[in-house]
Amino acid sequence: MNLFTLFISAMLINNIILSKFLGMCPFMGVSTKMDSAVGMGLAVIFVIFGASILSWLLYYFVLVPLGLEYMELICFILLIAAFVQFVEMFIKKTSPALYKQLGIYLPLITTNCAVLYVAMDNITQEYNLIETIVNSIAVPAGFMLMLCIFATMRERLNANDVPKAFQGNPIAFVVAAIMAIAFSSLAGLV
Amino acid sequence: MSENKEKKQGFFSQLLTQNPVFGLYLGICSTLAITTTINNALGMGIAVVFVLVLSNILVSCVRNITPEDIHIPVYIVIIATLVTIAGMLIQAFTPSLYQALGAFIDLIVVNCIILGRAEAFASKNTVGASAKDGLMMGISYTLGLLAMSLIRQILGTGVLSLDNPFNNTQIFALRLLPEGFEIPLFTTPTGAFLTFACIAAAIAAYNNSLNEEKPIKKGAK
Numbered sequence: 001m002n003l004f005t006l007f008i009s010a011m012l013i014n015n016i017i018l019s020k021f022l023g024m025c026p027f028m029g030v031s032t033k034m035d036s037a038v039g040m041g042l043a044v045i046f047v048i049f050g051a052s053i054l055s056w057l058l059y060y061f062v063l064v065p066l067g068l069e070y071m072e073l074i075c076f077i078l079l080i081a082a083f084v085q086f087v088e089m090f091i092k093k094t095s096p097a098l099y100k101q102l103g104i105y106l107p108l109i110t111t112n113c114a115v116l117y118v119a120m121d122n123i124t125q126e127y128n129l130i131e132t133i134v135n136s137i138a139v140p141a142g143f144m145l146m147l148c149i150f151a152t153m154r155e156r157l158n159a160n161d162v163p164k165a166f167q168g169n170p171i172a173f174v175v176a177a178i179m180a181i182a183f184s185s186l187a188g189l190v
Numbered sequence: 191m192s193e194n195k196e197k198k199q200g201f202f203s204q205l206l207t208q209n210p211v212f213g214l215y216l217g218i219c220s221t222l223a224i225t226t227t228i229n230n231a232l233g234m235g236i237a238v239v240f241v242l243v244l245s246n247i248l249v250s251c252v253r254n255i256t257p258e259d260i261h262i263p264v265y266i267v268i269i270a271t272l273v274t275i276a277g278m279l280i281q282a283f284t285p286s287l288y289q290a291l292g293a294f295i296d297l298i299v300v301n302c303i304i305l306g307r308a309e310a311f312a313s314k315n316t317v318g319a320s321a322k323d324g325l326m327m328g329i330s331y332t333l334g335l336l337a338m339s340l341i342r343q344i345l346g347t348g349v350l351s352l353d354n355p356f357n358n359t360q361i362f363a364l365r366l367l368p369e370g371f372e373i374p375l376f377t378t379p380t381g382a383f384l385t386f387a388c389i390a391a392a393i394a395a396y397n398n399s400l401n402e403e404k405p406i407k408k409g410a411k
Contacts (some may be wrong), residue, residue, distance in 0.1 A: 019379050020223065021218075021223040021379065024298070025219070028215060028218070073296050077299055078266070110300075112300070113219050116299065121293065160406060169389070172387075174383070177380045177382075177384045180378070180380040184299065
């Protein structure tokens with residue numbers, strides 16, 4: 001598969017939030033302010049990129065030779081949890097300022113379904129290492145793009161008069177629905 | 191006063207206001223993704239009940255011997271093992287369901303409801319209470335899925351149908367909307383978001399009418 005096509009379709013057309021519904025929890029929780037949206041987006045890009053490549057290596061160099069493919073779920077989730085923990089400790093040591101900014105979001109990433117999904121998807125789609133790297137950058141990039149667009153919209157939304165029952169999350173879902181219509185028209189790109 | 195009200199609310203309204211999906215906004219990912227048909231919703235619901243009850247029981251069993259520092263990894267390994275078992279059972283006995291749910295079976299591992307209940311309830315309570323809590327949470331999650339899929343399937347395809355996943359025979363199919371009047375939008379992601387927004391707003395409105403003085407419950411995560 002053409003790498004550029006893969007990148008565009010993973011980032012925009014099969015956008016992880018609007019067409020696969022993954023990572024909804026941080027999407028709803030963090031998208032109220034632009035600053036936190038950017039922080040969360042960067043943290044997710046880094047974790048998905050690192051964790052997917054490590055899982056790919058783990059799968060093809062450890063699990064396949066040992067015939068333990070059915071253990072992938074348990075191994076991947078442990079690897080992701082360990083990786084997030086490691087990143088947290090690393091950032092804490094090297095850059096306390098960045099740690100303060102990202103601090104609360106890092107542990108949350110372990111339970112972000114997008115991370116596990118990308119790691120498993122690279123295996124089920126039988127991507128090679130280069131395609132895995134491209135896919136693992138494109139998917140979280142799409143996530144961050146969505147998060148930032150959505151954060152700007154929600155900041156505007158605060159100034160509007162929303163019916164009482166729709167206040168908070170329900171109106172955010174209506175906004176997401178309209179965004180999904182807009183993004184579905186990109187399907188003709190590839 | 192609030193205690194009286196809670197007693198009056200009863201089982202049904204507790205299912206509505208304390209619903210993990212629409213009240214607390216947990217486990218939204220799978221709710222939005224797999225509720226295109228009732229079949230998928232039921233299959234997913236049963237899988238989640240299975241994992242949730244067993245994980246609550248196991249977490250409750252090991253709660254006194256788990257060191258505080260590593261309790262999250264321990265819980266995740268327990269949950270991942272149970273999800274692997276559930277996935278293998280679904281693949282072996284109902285291959286069509288396995289195809290339809292796809293990656294979302296594996297993603298039960300990161301469903302916030304399961305880890306959330308393990309952390310908030312099972313790690314502090316006895317085995318029996320934890321099993322009951324898992325069952326209740328699982329059932330209200332399944333009801334949330336069913337509500338979503340009913341609306342989406344009827345509006346999106348016009349047909350209400352149920353298949354037997356074990357041998358792929360149709361149990362019943364009922365055309366509720368005449369041909370040409372279905373709204374295919376509701377089977378797409380857009381429809382999922384819209385349906386969810388409307389149900390969540392309806393429950394918030396019900397919540398508000400129950401006690402006006404209480405502020406609206408904001409999403410936990």
